[in-house]
Amino acid sequence: MEPDLSGNEKTYLIDAIDSGWISSKGKYVDQFEKEFAAFHEVDYALAVSNGTVALHLGLVSLGIGKGDEVIVPNLTFASSVNAIIHAGATPVLAEVDAETYNIDCNKLDQYISSKTKAIMPVHLYGNPCDMDEICTIANKHGLLIIEDNAEGLGSTYKKKIAGSFGDVSTFSFYGNKTITTGEGGAILFKNQKTFEYAKVLRDHGMSPDRRYWHEHIGFNYRLTNMQAAIGCAQLEHIQDILQKKSSIVKRYVDGLAPIGSIKFQKTEAGSLSSNWLFTPLFKNVSTNDLSQYLHKHGVETRPAFYPISTMPVYSDFKKGGYDVSESVSKSGLSLPSFPTLKNSEVDLIIAAIKKFYD
Ligand SMILES: Cc1ncc(COP(=O)(O)O)c(C=O)c1O
Structure with a gap:
């Protein structure tokens, strides 16, 4: 951050x-x-x-x-x-x-x-x-x-x-x-x-x-x-910040898409995201392991939010049928996307993720 x-x-x-x-x-x-x-x-x-x-x-x-x-x-x-x-x-x-x-x-x-x-x-x-x-x-x-x-x-x-x-x-x-x-x-x-x-x-x-x-x-x-x-x-300078974040996310998507097992959050046609957090879904791996691996390489990540329904303090409010929230939460991991992140740093993170998948 x-x-x-x-x-x-x-x-x-x-x-x-x-x-x-x-x-x-x-x-x-x-x-x-x-x-x-x-x-x-x-x-x-x-x-x-x-x-x-x-x-x-x-x-x-x-x-x-x-x-x-x-x-x-x-x-x-x-x-x-x-x-x-x-x-x-x-x-x-x-x-x-x-x-x-x-x-x-x-x-x-x-x-x-x-x-x-x-x-x-x-x-x-x-x-x-x-x-x-x-x-x-x-x-x-x-x-x-x-x-x-x-x-x-x-x-x-x-x-x-x-x-x-x-x-x-x-x-x-x-x-x-x-x-x-x-x-x-x-x-x-x-x-x-x-x-x-x-x-x-x-x-x-x-x-x-x-x-x-x-x-x-x-x-x-x-x-x-x-x-x-x-x-x-x-x-x-908000437009500049938004622009920087958008190009960081584009660079990630271009670099990570070839791995194949990574799914990106879909923005509806006609919409533009502020790209606040870049949170792909990492399939076929443990996001905990990936997070620890990236941490060892000096990269800080954040887990996706836990579904509210899974936390005991909110148990009074759940209705059931939350498979999607649970699966997004389980495979989502937020990568650094702060506006001062350099292209070379994004490239290093992409390379580390590729190595982890290898
Ligand atoms: C979706 C959402 N709502 C509300 C808030 C609360 O904002 P604050 O941390 O400024 O109280 C946050 C903060 O991260 C948020 O992500």
Whole structure:
């Protein structure tokens, strides 16, 4: 994990410190929110402390809570599911597709009940979900969409940018994400009222017109001006970061495809992935052995996410029928794809994998 901080990050950060505005007031928070909204061609953006509270605040601001069910893929970072539980709602774990690793739209109907309030698609590893299908199903059943776009910043689906589909869409700026603010997150909103409500909730539920008068039982989910300063600088070179990641993944695919036993995550025609993590499926080998072998050669890897249904703490929420999630998880391994990775390093990793298969 090595973020690309080669732009104005230091300059803006020092400027924020010099201004004295080091907490959550200051020009960079507003600037970051405006630029982030403009990047997604939406009207309303809120910067928050991380991607998990972005999900939580998004859910709460939509009025989702006790007694409601939210459909979420079984293969995701646990934060998606935790946020639903912390909002007081019940996650319903949905099976994923073997090719895209995303929520399987053909099976979505089976998870819908009279309690279902929303669908939370996750663009896993940056690969956009089938948003036409998800929007159609959501419209048909009157469901809200919370787009967990922590991993898909900069991805596009049919030329429309990921994060512009959901009633709320959420992002993470943790150090390993496409752009980073150290820790950080953001929410995009379709509806002005929901945005305004979330803005108040973000700041302890305090009335914007009457200091220390609390209209709601809120949270402190603010991002600091220092973090936002880094975010503004990151946004200036986001296209370059996306481009570098895309060429790293292309180089991997060209180099690894001849091995034959490696399957790549499928991006639907018309979609572009942010390539957050490059996670092929390594068939006929143990990913544990491969990971250890690469580690010995100085290459750090990450296992694919465990299906949520396999972890005992989530046993109350599983429905069964998760063969695909389990098989993707078992054979998936994420290889380094951070934007500062050199071509020569990618080539060494490819060569090491070839040797392992030999
Ligand atoms: C799909 C998904 N949702 C939510 C999050 C939570 O983001 P954060 O770590 O900023 O809380 C992550 C972070 O990795 C993620 O991958």
